Amino acid sequence: MGKALSDYPEHFTAVDIELANSDLHSICEVGVAKFRFLDLVETWRVLVNPEADFETLYHSDLHGIREHHIRGAATFPDIHLMLKRFIAEETCVFHASGNFDPNCIGSACKRYGLDDITQTATWMSTLDLARHHWPGEPSYKQERLCVKIGHDYQPHNALEDAIACAAIYRALQGSNPQPAIAAAGTATDHQRTFRRVSSAKRGTGLKGSDEGPFAGIHIVFTGNFAPPWDDRPAFEQYLCSLGFTPRSSISGKTKMLVTGEGAGAKKIAAAHTKGIEVMTEVEFLNYIQSSGPTGS
DSSP states (O other), X not given: OOOOXXXXXXXXXXXXXXXXXXXXXXXXXXXXXXXXXXXEEEEEEEEEEOSSOOOIXXXXXXXXXXXXXXXXXXXXXXXXXXXXXXXXXXXEEESOSTTHHHHHHHHHHHHHTOOOTTTTSEEEEHHHHHHHHSTTOSOOOHHHHHHHHTOOOOTTOHHHHHHHHHHHHHHHTTOOOHHHHHHHHHHTOSSOOOBOOOGGGSSSSOOOOTTSTTTTOEEEEESBBOTTTTXXXXXXXXXXXXXXXXXSSOOTTEEEEEEOBTOOHHHHHHHHHTTOEEEEHHHHHHHHHHHGGGOO
């Protein structure tokens, strides 16, 4: 298969973006797949309301997403923080030319006045890498390269595209892309896969940074959450860096209760009784982004 890229990072995140129209900021779907030591460890796929018109040619006809699919979906500002968690300070791979995927994310950040979360990542195009290291191929389209490496590819779901991109990257490195990726492709076929994390493992002994913008705020989570929220230890560490102190149960110090799918009715009732602010996960993300360094 040509020269292996053994010196390229084994820790990386594959990213795929789908657009509603020709505007780079019109993101309607995001798929990401995180790898550690070339093994797939985490995936996330989400439909996004682009707050823009859909064009059929080259867009909806390609990925199959129409306006009725994104009614009630999150907007880009709603997913900004979760996407940042996947790509910030990461090596990110995508299968396109001209920095397409990072440019889409950067354009959406600019449209909404958000921090450009692409700037701390290192971006590599598997399309460009394949052209360089596998010269003479009749086509460098993702589906054609997947045939070359033996990866079962079903376009154009953003998560499937991201996993296919990762398979190409791994094959370029000389590793077998099949076992972990094939299993993951069937296990993560939902837009959002929810998982409950036992309260005994949450919010124990953690204290928010005194220098964080939300220092002193005690927060409790209840219910099931979608990736990347279901990786609770990692997310709680991120909250601590912002100053939040996560706890597993409501107390006199609790300021916020964040609710997921199947949230505990008793915790919600207790929060209302104590005058504690109750938010959904999307409302909480909006709060973090809108309050910023001056939030309290």
